[in-house]
Amino acid sequence: MSEPTVGYIGLNHHHTEPYLESIDELPLTITAVCEPDPAFDLEEGIDIGGDDVSMYRDPETLLDDESPDTVWITLSNRDTPAVIEAAVKRGIDVYTEKPAARTAKDLLPLLDTVENESATVCVSYTWRGHPASQELQSRAATDFFGDLRAVDARFLASQLAYRDDDHYLFDSAASRGGIVQWLGIHWIDLLPWILEDPIVRVNASLTYETPTVDVEDGAALQFELASGAIGTLQCGYYLREGRYDTELSITGVDGRVSWDPMGDYFGFEDETTVEFESTREEYSSTPRRYLTYDYAPIPGYGGGYGLDFMKQFLDARDSNDVQVPADLRDAVTVLEVLDAVYESQKTGNWVDVEGSTRKTEMTL
Numbered sequence: 001m002s003e004p005t006v007g008y009i010g011l012n013h014h015h016t017e018p019y020l021e022s023i024d025e026l027p028l029t030i031t032a033v034c035e036p037d038p039a040f041d042l043e044e045g046i047d048i049g050g051d052d053v054s055m056y057r058d059p060e061t062l063l064d065d066e067s068p069d070t071v072w073i074t075l076s077n078r079d080t081p082a083v084i085e086a087a088v089k090r091g092i093d094v095y096t097e098k099p100a101a102r103t104a105k106d107l108l109p110l111l112d113t114v115e116n117e118s119a120t121v122c123v124s125y126t127w128r129g130h131p132a133s134q135e136l137q138s139r140a141a142t143d144f145f146g147d148l149r150a151v152d153a154r155f156l157a158s159q160l161a162y163r164d165d166d167h168y169l170f171d172s173a174a175s176r177g178g179i180v181q182w183l184g185i186h187w188i189d190l191l192p193w194i195l196e197d198p199i200v201r202v203n204a205s206l207t208y209e210t211p212t213v214d215v216e217d218g219a220a221l222q223f224e225l226a227s228g229a230i231g232t233l234q235c236g237y238y239l240r241e242g243r244y245d246t247e248l249s250i251t252g253v254d255g256r257v258s259w260d261p262m263g264d265y266f267g268f269e270d271e272t273t274v275e276f277e278s279t280r281e282e283y284s285s286t287p288r289r290y291l292t293y294d295y296a297p298i299p300g301y302g303g304g305y306g307l308d309f310m311k312q313f314l315d316a317r318d319s320n321d322v323q324v325p326a327d328l329r330d331a332v333t334v335l336e337v338l339d340a341v342y343e344s345q346k347t348g349n350w351v352d353v354e355g356s357t358r359k360t361e362m363t364l
Helices: 016-025 059-066 080-089 107-115 131-141 179-195 304-316 328-348 358-364
Strands: 003-007 027-032 054-056 070-073 093-096 121-123 148-158 198-205 216-223 232-241 243-252 255-259 271-278 288-294
Touching: 003 016, 003 059, 003 131, 027 059, 027 107, 027 255, 054 059, 070 080, 070 232, 080 093, 080 107, 093 198, 093 304, 107 328, 121 288, 121 328, 131 179, 131 271, 148 179, 179 198, 179 232, 179 243, 179 255, 179 304, 179 328
Parallel strands: 003 027, 003 070, 027 054, 070 093, 093 121, 148 232
Antiparallel strands: 148 243, 198 216, 216 232, 243 255, 255 271, 271 288
């Protein structure tokens, strides 16, 4: 049996090369690529690896001419929903970069479309595939934390002076937001997923201190979970070149965890350690414990755990008994939180997350 074919749409993106490395590790074959931006050189802009790969400027022309089994999308947030819709209506499966749209309103109409078609859609929130994330979710499900009290998160990265800040990723018309919607979004998705406890309201203060871009370069967020626990998220382009500073901390009356997911420099070839602490009797001999994960040197987006996430998408394509690790409803949930973040920045007030009542009822 031949490998499923992939049409890759969106070459002018920071994640294109690592995704191509991931695809090279998977049982997939890229047969066509597309980049709508005429300023991007299709011949020289990126190494696809193969002389028989067709090149296109228009996504729908690729879909019609090539009919790939799957499309892999790394377009701007503004342009992604239309391509998802075009692919799904043709019965073509979709793997798309997060957040998949500028706002929840841009993505909501696609929910019914996806449900009424046979195509499988997965959104790339790959931190859900990390074994540490899954361990934390498992512990939360068995009430390791007890009564949840506080959640703290941090995602700091190198300054925009070290980045290609004239790219559309830092243009509000194409992307809507900056650091929150590009990097802070990972923890906005991951923490409620770990805890099965949706964010119901937010209070945000954003900074716009980089004159070359019109999106935020820093943010301090407070948020309330459905359980009543209060969380914080600090994120910003503050550090020297190549540096990251990340942390996730979850605290309950019975247990707490602390985890640095990224390390000092981005990469998945070293190790990461989660610290656990419990007040319960079964932990009394060693109340603080550490679980360390060694990374195998696997190329691609998210290394080995990213591949595990993508393999689940491929399994979901082939079986109704397997669910994608993150679907379009998950993407809408995150976008509704982001909508509240940017509304809070405008008003200076706490803002309820649209749809949070429905999600709370589903969780309880």
